[in-house]
Amino acid sequence: MTRKPQMKLAILTSHPIQYYAPFFQLLAKIITLKVFYTRGTTALYDRNFLCQINWDIPLLEGYDYTFLTNTAKYPGTHHFWGIINPDAIRQIEEFNPRYLLIYGWSNLSHFKILKHFKGKVKTIFRGDSILSNKLPLWKRPFKKIFLAWLYTQADTILYAGTNNRAYFKHYGVKDEKLHFLPHSIDNQRFSSTGSGALIRKSLGLKETDLLVLFAGKFNKGKNPILLLKAFKKICKNNHHLLYIGSGPLETLLKKEAKTHPNIHILPFQNQKIMPCFYKAGNLFCLPSLQETWGLSINEAMACGKAVLVSDRCGAATDLVTAANGMTFKSNDLDDLTTKLDQLLQCKEKLEKAGTASAKLISTWNFHEQAKSILKCL
Template sequence: MKLALVTTHPVQYYAPVFQLLAKEVELKVFYTAKKRQFFDPGFRQEIIWDIPLLEGYDYTFNGQKSVIENLIEFNPHYILIYGWASSSHLQILIHFKNRIPILFRGDSNLLGNVPWYRIPLKEYGLRWVYTHVQTALYTGTRNKDYFKKYGLKDSQLIFAPHAIDNKRFSSHEPSLSVRANLGLKQNDLLVLFAGKFTKNKNPLLLLDAFLQTNVPNTHLLFVGSGLTGGILQNAARRWNHIHVLPFQNQQDIPAFYKAADLFCLPSNHETWGLSINEAMACGKAVLVSDRCGAAVDLITPYNGGTFKHQDVYDLKQKLEYFLRQPLLLKKAGEQAALDISKWNFNNQSKAIINCLYA
């Protein structure tokens, strides 16, 4: 069995799956980018991950030949495409329709706001795109709803859970140095935001809500970079219980989850929110907006909570609820670690393999 994978660039959430698949089938990954580094506009910097992403499987980057020419040369039994927004991915969908079965992986959902005048055109366009797909590997409930909305049938949908490297995050030792460097005392509680400082991720809403809470011995830490970083830095200079640290790479970021007591993702819209998986794998309670795609699948009253997006009062209320109950936070974190265990790379890989031999 020969499987071709098409994606833009190496990603820490995909490489371990590619490694697992390569043990089961003849696999080649076709990166449509022309270079290995990737400029992330959200982080506003070039990203070079500090864990190996190109080991354990065969791959090629876009070169002199077109991706379509390289795929024809490889002659796979199936092609699995990650996303269609890239023009080259769309060209592959069109070229190989009815020639080679196409599997598709994406995590879009219906939670975002679309202007009314764009809805008919969007629906027509997406329904057309997905006529080129034999099977879609959906990441969770919201993603499944999206695929069904745009024409795919239940028989064409296979659940392949969105996942992170649970083992790497959960096995990381708790870091007392992170808390010590922030000046935290033993019984202080720490709320963490980790990610891009963008309007969509909405860290400023979390800052506003946290500053309105009235819970002693609590701190808020922002880890990342991006457009709103200057505002957050100014807040950190003004209040000694607000902290801001720069982007942390993959080997270091688990220490910051481990140092926290509550992880918060206040996004206006999140197709999924894999930082939620990361926090849960580290055994942390999670509080996320209702516009995070992962919320309906991952968040329960026993491991965290949700709040209405862009509602600073609701977020404030939920923050106070958790921060006034340290024991509840601890139990919720323990439950989070259990709940996220089945959302793993092995189950995602098995779902893909099952598609090939169905």
């Protein structure tokens, strides 16, 4: 792509994220940009992983950035009052961007900045929500009125996939305002890093053994217990299940694993080694009750793995086909058990599905994201 430094873009996001940094690095080679991190400089404690996350890949290289002062009494991304940046508007105005890209609105600072810059610069909003029935019926009309107004504050709305687009349409965003920005991970890094041979050996797996992998937070939303129940129903001697992560359900999972030699649990693993864990598996499963997207699905597919995911994962509609895996009805043990059993019948079919996964996900990449952003500017 030809460099276009006159395109000056300010990006507002809460904190350095492993899925965003490579995109910022690529975009900085094409246009002038500065990322404003709003949560502050304190290390991020993940309330779902129940641990502090320190990523082992560079997240602050290759682009200009600043950490804004966050004066919130209880800093965090999990509540509206967790990000308050008194100096944010002044610092963004000093950078003097022609365009402003805002990731999310559900904290005071992002909300105020979105409102402030309406009509002053071209504002682009990025969110990945999907429709949910969690709210009581009486609250839903009020939410619809508020969000329909909120999304008028941005000039362009970026949607991550089919379900995310349906969400924005539900809240009144017009087609001409919607622009596709594919939810992506670093496909190149995941596909080219290492192999799973040593991990399989450490678990005592044979070449003919089939390994189902769950990677993520051990919480109710990710629903790892449902997978455990389904696995126990169909488990054969050559079937193994590996959990990687941490969270409030860890104790329960470990208790179950003690009584079943084919269930393995490992702690949270950092980014450099994760591709090897995906490659050690034969099938990746994400049984979430509600998932706006599920970027672990992208990661598994980039590593050439078949996938089995809940229909409440936002990615399911776009990334899971008959060629590369299956989708099951959320929280339906029988449906998950049946489809898990079907997929574990043949190793060769799983390998073929993995090849289809790698091909499909190859177009969901940062270069496509960059092209999409440039069309908005």
